Amino acid sequence: MAMHDTDVLVIGSGAGGAVTAVTLARSGRSVSIVEEGPWVDPDATEPFSLAEMVAKYRHGGSCAALGRPAIAYAEGRCVGGSTEINSGLYHRLPGELADEWQRDYRIDEFGADALDRYAARIEDELAVSRLPGAPPMSSAVLERGAAKLGWRAVEFSRVFRYEPSGRAVKQTMARTLLPRAMEAGATVIADCRVSKLLRSGDHIVGALCDRQRPDGSHEELVIRADHVFVCAGATQTPALLQRSGIRHNIGNGLKMHPTVKIAARFDHPIDHGEVPMHRVTEFAPGLTIGGSASRRGHVALALADAGSEYAAALADWERVAVYYAAIRSEGHGRVRALPRLRAPLVTYNLTDGDMSRLARALLHLGEVLLAAGACEMYPSVTGGVVARGPEDLVQWWDATSRNRANLMTVHLTSTVRIGENRDRTGADSFGRVWDFTNLHVNDASLLPDAPGVNPQGTIMAIAARNSDHFLSQ
Amino acid sequence: MLWFEREVVAALMSPTLDDAERAAVESYVDQTLRSMPEHLRAGVLGESLLFGARARLAHALGRPADAGLRGRVERWKTSQIDVVRQYVRLLHSLVVFAENELMPSVR
Numbered sequence: 001m002a003m004h005d006t007d008v009l010v011i012g013s014g015a016g017g018a019v020t021a022v023t024l025a026r027s028g029r030s031v032s033i034v035e036e037g038p039w040v041d042p043d044a045t046e047p048f049s050l051a052e053m054v055a056k057y058r059h060g061g062s063c064a065a066l067g068r069p070a071i072a073y074a075e076g077r078c079v080g081g082s083t084e085i086n087s088g089l090y091h092r093l094p095g096e097l098a099d100e101w102q103r104d105y106r107i108d109e110f111g112a113d114a115l116d117r118y119a120a121r122i123e124d125e126l127a128v129s130r131l132p133g134a135p136p137m138s139s140a141v142l143e144r145g146a147a148k149l150g151w152r153a154v155e156f157s158r159v160f161r162y163e164p165s166g167r168a169v170k171q172t173m174a175r176t177l178l179p180r181a182m183e184a185g186a187t188v189i190a191d192c193r194v195s196k197l198l199r200s201g202d203h204i205v206g207a208l209c210d211r212q213r214p215d216g217s218h219e220e221l222v223i224r225a226d227h228v229f230v231c232a233g234a235t236q237t238p239a240l241l242q243r244s245g246i247r248h249n250i251g252n253g254l255k256m257h258p259t260v261k262i263a264a265r266f267d268h269p270i271d272h273g274e275v276p277m278h279r280v281t282e283f284a285p286g287l288t289i290g291g292s293a294s295r296r297g298h299v300a301l302a303l304a305d306a307g308s309e310y311a312a313a314l315a316d317w318e319r320v321a322v323y324y325a326a327i328r329s330e331g332h333g334r335v336r337a338l339p340r341l342r343a344p345l346v347t348y349n350l351t352d353g354d355m356s357r358l359a360r361a362l363l364h365l366g367e368v369l370l371a372a373g374a375c376e377m378y379p380s381v382t383g384g385v386v387a388r389g390p391e392d393l394v395q396w397w398d399a400t401s402r403n404r405a406n407l408m409t410v411h412l413t414s415t416v417r418i419g420e421n422r423d424r425t426g427a428d429s430f431g432r433v434w435d436f437t438n439l440h441v442n443d444a445s446l447l448p449d450a451p452g453v454n455p456q457g458t459i460m461a462i463a464a465r466n467s468d469h470f471l472s473q
Numbered sequence: 474m475l476w477f478e479r480e481v482v483a484a485l486m487s488p489t490l491d492d493a494e495r496a497a498v499e500s501y502v503d504q505t506l507r508s509m510p511e512h513l514r515a516g517v518l519g520e521s522l523l524f525g526a527r528a529r530l531a532h533a534l535g536r537p538a539d540a541g542l543r544g545r546v547e548r549w550k551t552s553q554i555d556v557v558r559q560y561v562r563l564l565h566s567l568v569v570f571a572e573n574e575l576m577p578s579v580r
Contacts, residue, residue, distance in 0.1 A: 049574060050570060050574035050575065054504070059509055059510055060504065060505040060508035060509075061505075062505050062506075062508060062509045062513070062563070062567075063513075064513060068555065069555060069559075070555070070559055296574070297569070297570040297571075297573040298570075299573075300569045300570065300572070301566055301570055304565060304566070305562075307550055338511075338512060341510075341511045341512060342510075342511065343510030343511055343512065343513075345512055382550070382551055382558060382562075403553055403554075403555045403558070406562065
């Protein structure tokens with residue numbers, strides 16, 4: 001059995017883990033970052049391709065939260081976590097939500113002003129910016145449709161750097177904060193899964209790991225640490241804590257943004273290289289409309305979801321793009337570690353109100369795409385009529401039922417919520433797990449609720465805030 | 474993959490694929506099924522065993538297995554029973570994605 005000693009152990013290298021690691025390493029701490037997945041060159045695969053799914057997605061992209069209906073979800077499993085596979089769109093947490101969460105969960109030093117200071121720091125570090133020049137057609141059509149309807153639409157910033165050649169480079173954690181943490185002395189241990197945390201009373205003394213060697217063989221590794229930050233995401237963080245016997249309000253409050261989609265066919269070619277950066281925010285934060293990855297494989301998947309004949313539309317795929325509508329859900333789910341199994345059981349219960357909101361979301365998405373010039377729309381509802389005009393949309397209302405809706409999400413949060421109300425939270429206002437002196441969570445698990453927008457900016461701002469608080473102690 | 478899963482995957486593939494392309498799609502589906510969370514894979518295996526037993530019974534009773542399977546798979550795509558619809562949707566999604574990402578002839 002191999003041994004490794006460190007001052008701070010960070011488990012997980014995504015948005016939360018990378019911010020934690022770079023902040024603590026720059027302060028002079030000895031930091032080791034453990035990542036279950038491999039280190040993959042960010043340029044090794046095309047974004048959203050099959051090769052990327054195989055190399056960087058957990059379970060090859062085939063995860064689902066069980067419930068009625070089941071909800072497919074995607075997570076990264078590689079150095080950099082989900083920042084390696086997401087769209088790179090950047091949002092600050094809406095101020096009203098920050099204030100609401102502070103009040104409802106009694107979170108100290110958490111208001112909108114405090115979080116905005118940390119968000120500004122992250123934006124500066126990652127060069128968060130708008131697209132220079134005009135947006136691509138796939139994005140512009142959303143703005144056009146919203147304008148025709150008198151709805152609000154916004155072009156969002158992205159975590160991208162723009163090279164003089166015009167190439168846009170997503171500023172993933174493997175490209176940015178992790179190398180910077182290493183420059184400050186941190187160590188990254190990839191292909192290393194933490195089986196459980198090692199406890200001594202109310203203290204964590206280290207972690208028992210299963211490390212894969214370059215030749216494919218495995219070895220046990222024990223990492224001894226003075227402080228442990230678990231940043232493995234909203235499904236893996238609670239699962240690890242549960243495997244380690246830590247269960248108080250751990251894994252109970254899972255939240256997500258359930259999402260419906262439409263494959264929309266236009267009478268003109270549409271680009272497929274980038275995820276649209278416009279969002280229709282008329283109904284935000286309860287409902288957000290935007291564009292999805294639209295490689296040929298995604299177009300085919302979205303067309304197939306309607307259950308109708310789609311060969312002609314697929315043959316014309318260069319005029320087809322995929323769009324989504326995501327809701328903030330009233331429902332909630334759970335994450336449970338299962339004995340002797342590596343993957344946790346993830347469940348999610350949508351309320352009847354959620355199903356109504358999803359139906360309304362699908363209709364609004366159809367409205368804005370029709371206004372944008374779509375001539376044919378395939379909804380992600382089995383047996384949902386292929387809509388060619390406003391009169392068809394109303395049929396989607398009844399069709400969006402529990403046994404016909406095909407839902408997915410990429411945003412999972414809230415399985416170890418923060419706040420001083422111990423009855424509702426798993427960690428204190430700064431992410432320290434209740435009843436432990438040196439165990440912290442610092443990732444999407446901490447968010448008290450789903451934010452209604454891409455959560456990466458919120459996760460990073462909270463992680464920076466909590467890391468600063470840790471250093472101030 | 475189980476025998477019946479191979480049969481369903483074959484039934485879902487585009488008829489224009491040649492043998493090498495069919496093998497590539499089947500390999501991707503097999504790899505992804507192996508990567509699934511264990512409890513989800515166990516559920517899919519259970520359904521495959523159940524549906525496979527039914528297909529073998531139909532074959533033993535003299536019904537043309539291949540044509541019968543294609544028809545059943547098409548019906549399952551729109552089944553009102555969620556687990557049945559999700560079973561074929563999972564396999565269909567993997568086949569469709571692989572065909573369209575990997576295969577020049579489908580493109």
